[in-house]
């Protein structure tokens with residue numbers, strides 16, 4: 054029997070050489086990072102060069118089939134680590150379906166106990182299946198295969214704001230890095246900046262679906278991502294992504310990819326170079342915009358323009374916000390300067 058097996062292997066080898074087929078002798082050295090299009094929500098899958106799987110969030114139940122597809126098409130049956138960034142529906146709802154269908158090594162979550170959304174059901178499902186749950190703590194790190202994950206936030210007692218409780222993770226593989234800040238707002242961004250926790254990264258998962266309350270200029274200037282990914286639903290009611298955030302990203306020259314325009318966004322890296330493919334649309338060519346041009350804004354419904362820092366700008370609905378590339382352009386639109394901020 055043993056000899057027969059040996060003969061078979063040798064014959065196969067000879068066949069392959071004869072017909073020029075290649076035999077994969079070593080596993081791929083590439084890390085794959087997939088931002089899954091789950092509409093208005095977040096879900097990112099990381100497959101390490103060793104074939105280990107990490108899943109950060111899984112969107113809402115109604116969109117979870119996209120996560121199933123991403124896992125199944127890669128033959129993944131076991132997820133080594135699930136990161137539940139924070140207990141909001143658009144991040145953890147689909148994770149319940151995932152727990153029901155796949156083997157899971159462990160869960161990392163911030164430990165913000167909320168009675169709403171899917172949080173209680175998610176924790177119950179994990180406990181029922183005996184999946185270990187670890188609370189994320191800033192300063193801790195985790196190695197999954199050759200990929201390192203550093204937890205940068207939350208630290209100490211959790212803030213009242215659920216978004217600000219988001220786990221912030223920096224993933225590194227060779228000189229490649231990606232930052233996943235969940236839905237944190239500028240308050241936490243400032244804490245991370247003041248603690249000097251942030252460095253330049255290859256990829257930024259833009260916080261909170263491109264909300265105006267996150268991705269401050271100071272934050273983006275520190276992380277300076279080559280690529281920025283906005284996970285966002287078509288025509289969502291929140292006005293995500295904000296025109297201000299898009300402008301700030303173009304000021305730093307980052308290549309912006311969006312799940313609403315690009316579908317699934319797939320990065321592959323050997324730890325040095327990065328390749329990217331998208332399931333729809335095209336990869337934009339960066340046109341770096343000069344910083345001062347983001348200074349003048351107006352509402353679609355008003356004949357006044359403002360400095361972007363004017364207090365009245367906060368009352369403009371994101372969907373109505375117009376950003377001018379210069380003061381001249383604002384004047385040309387037929388608008389007069391605001392009497393408060395006097396632009």
Ligand SMILES: [Zn+2]
Nearest residue numbers: 139141216236
């Ligand atoms: Zn949230």
Ligand SMILES: [Zn+2]
Nearest residue numbers: 141143236261
């Ligand atoms: Zn969210």
